Amino acid sequence: MEVKEMISGARDAVSVKRVYGDPYVANGLTVIPAATVRGGGGGGMDDHEGGESSGSGGFGLTARPTGAWIIEDGRAAWKPAIDVNRVVLGAQAIALAAIVVTGRILLAHSQPRPAFGGLIARMPDRRRMHLHLAERRRMRSLMPEPRRMQMRVQKLTH
Secondary structure, three states: OOHHHHHHHHHHHOOHHHHEOOOEEEOOEEEEEEEEEEEEEEEEEEEOOOOOEEEEEEEEEEEEEEEEEEEEOOEEEEEEOOOHHHHHHHHHHHHHHHHHHHHHHHHHHHOOOOOHHHHHHHOOHHHHHHHHHHHHHHHHHHOOOHHHHHHHHHHHHO
């Protein structure tokens, strides 16, 4: 097959007839099916010794139903075709994502959390010292002063 024949065959293959099918007419209703058509091709040539050349090429097509035009009483309406394979694939992708996220959440909640002391040991020295001083001050503020304790003891003994 020569390149010119391949190009003319590709031109015939990618035509309006491939996209829109023959209309069906019944009971005053006309249905025109439609499809998405995609194609691609390629070719090449090679020169051999002695002046001979050879070449080859190829062309491929794929078509998927897209929907149909419904014509009734002079009004046209588009009815899309539902691709069940794409719907199922999308649902599977969503389910897989939900399973992965749920697993990560459950894993994070099942692991024990480090104690407060473990967090202090990981802090830099300055922050650790500051935290210890702040803790001491807080503890002092919670404990009664020695004078007040002595006054209370004296009141109780008299």
